[in-house]
Amino acid sequence: MRAKTDMHQADIIAAFKKKNTTLAAVSRSYGLSSGTLANALKRPWPKGEFIIAGYLGMHPSDIWPSRYLNAKGELRDREKLLRTKNLKLTEDLMKTKS
Secondary structure (H helix, E strand, C coil): CCCCCCCCHHHHHHHHCCCCCCHHHHHCCCCCCCCCCCHHCCCHHHHHHHCCCCCCCCCCHHCCHHHHHHCCCCCCCCCHHHCCHHHHHHHHHHHHCC
16 A cells, blocks of 8 residues: 655645635634744644644645554544644534535
């Protein structure tokens, strides 16, 4: 089985442009500073990953399989890394996907 590779940062930014917005605008809409969500493009940050993926109508494992899938290709439970107050945010984002 061929390992999935993470989506390139430029492709993620392009996906936001296709939705006529920017990563900075979405970041501000969640009460974060303009550059905060960009951190998730460079390093693991579950809250940011779920916000980005939810906005794009995907699960974070579709964008960053290296962060969410183990060696067997099974989904890791990274939601446990989110603080409890953010679980509502995660549930709302996943509802928008379906």
